[in-house]
Amino acid sequence: MNNNNKLLDGLGFSNWFKDKAESVAANDMSVARVISVNKNNYIVYDGRNEMLAELTGKFMFSADSSLDYPTVGDWVSVRLFNEDTFAVIHDVLPRQTLLKRKTAGDKMDYQLIAANVDSAIIVQSLDFNFNLRRLERYLVMIHESGIKPVILLSKADLVPPEEVEAKKAAVIKTSPETEIITFSNNTASDVEIVNKIFIPGKTYCLLGSSGVGKTTLINNLIHQQLYKTLEVREKDGRGKHTTTRRELIILNNGALLIDNPGMRELGVIAVESGLDETFSEITELSDQCRFADCTHTVEAGCAILAAVENGGIPRHRYANYIKMRKESAYNEMTYVEKRQKDKKFGKYINSVVKTLKAKQ
DSSP states (O other), X not given: OOSOHHHHHTTTOOHHHHHHHHHHSOTTXXXXXXXXXXXXXXXXXXXXXXXXXXEOHHHHHHOOSGGGSOOTTOEEEEEEETTTTEEEEEEEOOOSOEEEEEOSTTOOSEEEEEESOSEEEEEEESSTTOOHHHHHHHHHHHHHTTOEEEEEEEOGGGSOHHHHHHHHHHHHHHOTTSEEEEOOTTOHHHHHHHHTTOOTTOEEEEEOOTTSSHHHXXXXXXXXXXXOOOOBOTTTOOBOOOOOSOEEEEOTTSOEEEEOOOOSOOOOSSOHHHHHHHXXXXXXXXXXXXXXXXXXXXXXXXXXXXXXXXXXXXXXXXXXXXXXXXXXXXXXHHHHHHHHHHHHHHHHHHHHHHHHHHHO
């Protein structure tokens, strides 16, 4: 591996990744980090140069699913060309964490959001965008990935102080162990409080719907209007997708921040551990159910249903838990079926190729 490790250290290349790179990167390879994903190529950075990068044909042929492809935040082994201005990606180094969701719409597959993230920051505004059920979905996705969440409640200047405190209290009740900050992008002292979250060399991912102030926050953090912002519709508080692609940004203090386009759909696949951690009070009660295979929907002796009836668990929170549990199970089953079909088709193609070669 011919990189200068000190340059990579500033990009989050910890000892964990260095150990993995020893066995993955060949002697004539370099290590770089994916900082942007385009439709047909990537932008990677090695601490010196940002380079356009493409995958080898072998890589694309051997990839089994979308999970195998690089995403923003990945460390990759590359061979450099044209005086280190172009790179070819040969491998993705093992990931420490991977943030993903179900693809939008009916397609049953994963969409990669970011890799090797230390902390995921959920931004919700305190006006139209405030939605505890959506917040729970973000938390499930983050917890499933083994990533630490932080919750930022923006636009604190647009609602009365008592409403700010009431909404913050509701969020604390939903996720009591999570750091929660209310702020306004129009108040310098608030932005400075948010800025203290970011630790040099650590990687953060910014999540939230369009119009909550993510882009404005980034501009405030880097002290320049580098990214375009758009007006939010007064009718429903929705914003347009200011950010159009996932991109890794190095903040002034050396922290690394991955920005994401606003996400309106947050489908889930196989998120059992994420559900358990996000709805821990429900999970703990399930041990008291009469039946070990209780579905927590109709059974007599269900401790969770009893808690809902006596007010121990809010009905809307219980309903969201059951909805995501069913959705995850259905999507996982459908995804497994899809993968089996894809593998069968891949084997068929390979057999045809072998047959054609034998006849030549």
